[in-house]
Amino acid sequence: MASKTTRTPATRRKKLEHYADAKPDQSWPRELYALLKTQNIQQLALVPDAGHAPLIKLCEADPSMTMVRLTTEEEGVALLGGAWLGGQRGVLLMQSSGVGNCINMLSLSSMCQFPLLMLITMRGDHGEFNAAQIPMGQATQTVLEAMGVIVKRADAADEVIEAVEGAMKLAYNGYRATAVLLGQKLLGAKDFRKLAQAA
Amino acid sequence: MAKQLKRRKVVETLLAERGDLLVIGGLGAPAWDITAAGDHANNFPMWGAMGGAAVLGLGLALAQPKRQVLVVTGDGEMLMGIGSLATIGISKAPNLSIVVLDNEAYGETGQQDTATKHGVSLSGIARACGIKDCRDVRTMEEVKALRDRIHEKRGSLFAQIKIDPEKMPLVLPPRDSTYIKNRMRISILGEAALHD
Numbered sequence: 001m002a003s004k005t006t007r008t009p010a011t012r013r014k015k016l017e018h019y020a021d022a023k024p025d026q027s028w029p030r031e032l033y034a035l036l037k038t039q040n041i042q043q044l045a046l047v048p049d050a051g052h053a054p055l056i057k058l059c060e061a062d063p064s065m066t067m068v069r070l071t072t073e074e075e076g077v078a079l080l081g082g083a084w085l086g087g088q089r090g091v092l093l094m095q096s097s098g099v100g101n102c103i104n105m106l107s108l109s110s111m112c113q114f115p116l117l118m119l120i121t122m123r124g125d126h127g128e129f130n131a132a133q134i135p136m137g138q139a140t141q142t143v144l145e146a147m148g149v150i151v152k153r154a155d156a157a158d159e160v161i162e163a164v165e166g167a168m169k170l171a172y173n174g175y176r177a178t179a180v181l182l183g184q185k186l187l188g189a190k191d192f193r194k195l196a197q198a199a
Numbered sequence: 200m201a202k203q204l205k206r207r208k209v210v211e212t213l214l215a216e217r218g219d220l221l222v223i224g225g226l227g228a229p230a231w232d233i234t235a236a237g238d239h240a241n242n243f244p245m246w247g248a249m250g251g252a253a254v255l256g257l258g259l260a261l262a263q264p265k266r267q268v269l270v271v272t273g274d275g276e277m278l279m280g281i282g283s284l285a286t287i288g289i290s291k292a293p294n295l296s297i298v299v300l301d302n303e304a305y306g307e308t309g310q311q312d313t314a315t316k317h318g319v320s321l322s323g324i325a326r327a328c329g330i331k332d333c334r335d336v337r338t339m340e341e342v343k344a345l346r347d348r349i350h351e352k353r354g355s356l357f358a359q360i361k362i363d364p365e366k367m368p369l370v371l372p373p374r375d376s377t378y379i380k381n382r383m384r385i386s387i388l389g390e391a392a393l394h395d
Contacts, residue, residue: 043261066261068290070254071282078251079286082223082258085243085380086266087388087395090258108248108255112376 029054043090045076051121073098074105127189225252225272240386250280288328325357
């Protein structure tokens with residue numbers, strides 16, 4: 001308690017910076033967007049997350065891409081099944097918390113052998129501030145695998161494209177549900193105390 | 200009190216002279232109903248994925264903007280995916296129609312009440328979500344008008360049809376969903392779909 005009372009704003013900030021955002025490499029969302037284009041991804045279904053924000057912005061600016069703003073992530077699993085019936089490819093973007101919402105709907109991909117590519121930005125994974133994110137974040141991969149989804153991870157900027165390209169091939173060549181987990185080491189973990197201090 | 204509409208007669212009327220209409224059947228009785236009207240390559244009856252029928256229809260409608268897509272589902276199934284009406288409302292797919300056969304009960308599990316039995320209006324929710332043409336249907340004349348409207352490309356449509364809660368014999372569609380999927384893809388996209 002004594003150290004708390006003697007801590008100055010400067011030392012407090014320094015301490016907080018230890019947990020704060022890794023400097024995100026800004027090049028991968030653009031490369032990812034280019035990959036989605038070359039792979040003829042036409043429907044982008046999403047519940048937004050901060051980690052996906054740069055990619056969402058790029059896709060929003062592209063009139064040839066249909067954005068579907070979902071109320072819950074499981075809708076995206078069904079939506080992209082319908083897209084495939086009609087001959088279009090899509091990608092589903094969500095945060096790891098949304099994986100829990102998808103569990104039963106993933107039966108649809110499984111029973112129909114619909115190709116499905118989910119790009120999942122992780123919370124509760126590494127350096128998380130918000131305790132509420134940790135249970136689902138820690139369970140994300142297990143839950144997906146329990147439902148038969150093939151899971152790849154990217155924890156550094158130079159791993160993203162390879163992971164997504166690989167998962168996309170498994171999805172569309174093998175008619176399988178796949179997910180790429182974009183880890184907090186890649187995205188950085190925001191520190192709510194820092195945000196509160198800045199406000 | 201007018202005589203209650205019969206689900207099989209309603210679906211048969213909606214699918215009369217269906218042309219190239221693409222039809223999704225929500226899990227449970229609506230999947231049996233569309234099959235009873237005639238199993239078809241352009242039918243996608245769902246064996247599961249409760250709450251997913253309407254939004255699966257949206258994905259198909261967006262992918263096939265020149266075709267009309269009809270989702271026939273039940274009140275319980277629609278309630279589970281109620282948020283998808285917001286997704287559909289803002290997507291404004293002009294070629295998507297959603298018809299809910301509302302028996303005010305979870306028919307497959309023993310006729311327990313759904314929320315529509317207690318006053319929830321699905322058409323009211325759909326209207327509030329921005330779907331312009333939302334209807335409450337009570338008569339066969341209204342069903343016939345609805346059938347014609349489904350074939351017109353005049354914006355998305357939602358209809359809540361109150362039906363007799365009678366249990367009908369199960370008319371099962373093909374059981375393998377990969378078959379149902381490929382059959383529909385070949386019908387829409389041609390044999391080339393098998394090489395995609």
